[in-house]
Amino acid sequence: MEHFADHCAMCHANDGSGDTLLGKNMYPKPPDMRETVTQRKTDGELYYTIQNGVRLSGMPAFGEEHGTGDQDTWKLVLFIRHLPKLMPEEQKEMGRLNPKTAEEREEEKEEEDFLRGDNPPGKDSKAQHSHCQGEISDNSITVETTAKGTGEKTTTTVVIVADTKFTKNDSPATLKDLKVGDRVVIHAAKKGDQLEAHMVRIWALKGAARPH
Ligand code: HEC
Numbered sequence: 293m294e295h296f297a298d299h300c301a302m303c304h305a306n307d308g309s310g311d312t313l314l315g316k317n318m319y320p321k322p323p324d325m326r327e328t329v330t331q332r333k334t335d336g337e338l339y340y341t342i343q344n345g346v347r348l349s350g351m352p353a354f355g356e357e358h359g360t361g362d363q364d365t366w367k368l369v370l371f372i373r374h375l376p377k378l379m380p381e382e383q384k385e386m387g388r389l390n391p392k393t394a395e396e397r398e399e400e401k402e403e404e405d406f407l408r409g410d411n412p413p414g415k416d417s418k419a420q421h422s423h424c425q426g427e428i429s430d431n432s433i434t435v436e437t438t439a440k441g442t443g444e445k446t447t448t449t450v451v452i453v454a455d456t457k458f459t460k461n462d463s464p465a466t467l468k469d470l471k472v473g474d475r476v477v478i479h480a481a482k483k484g485d486q487l488e489a490h491m492v493r494i495w496a497l498k499g500a501a502r503p504h
Pocket residue numbers: 295296299300301302303304318320321322323325329330331333338341342346349350351352354368372
């Protein structure tokens with residue numbers, strides 16, 4: 293599972309569906325490996341594909357990396373067999389094991405610093421979205437942002453819209469899960485003269501360490 297999350301999921305997705313940005317832009321596309329087309333293949337065929345790749349396609353050969361007859365490849369075959377029965381918890385666990393892009397790591401670090409209180413809430417360099425912490429009312433969150441240079445404080449209202457996504461401690465959540473006093477990290481974008489929340493990440497315990 294770790295190996296798949298780390299080496300295969302960028303094309304095949306954690307659930308084997310192939311529904312990834314990279315996968316969707318490939319021709320031929322990675323197949324949905326949960327479907328019979330893949331599941332009907334023999335272990336030997338799957339093993340061969342992983343070891344040797346698929347010529348003239350995006351599917352790389354892992355044989356050299358794994359070494360011939362390496363157990364890793366057989367484990368991957370077993371994991372592909374397991375894909376149709378993959379549990380949501382397993383998929384979540386894999387999310388943690390997926391390689392991160394530099395940008396994602398940067399964003400995670402910013403959030404971590406921010407949650408620790410090291411970094412005063414402020415607009416990040418991209419100015420497109422901001423990470424901020426706030427007080428919660430019914431359909432908006434009032435946030436106080438501190439300008440990085442001047443330390444000047446401004447109060448902004450972040451509006452929650454129909455497609456605002458929520459997560460609580462990294463699990464999907466809804467507005468109802470948001471309690472006054474929660475620490476939230478909001479990814480918001482400027483819409484006209486207000487900020488609209490794209491994503492509200494809720495961390496239940498004040499000052500709680502991120503789970504990873
Ligand atoms: C760079 C993208 C990419 C990566 C990384 C990748 N694959 Fe693939 N894979 C593909 C594509 C594209 C195909 C479809 C090839 C075709 O049909 O011609 C494929 C096909 C396959 C197939 C054949 C499925 C079938 O039904 O024939 C298997 C099995 C497979 N990949 C396993 C893996 C495993 C295991 C890993 C990680 C060790 C991996 N792949 C990594 C892109 C990728």
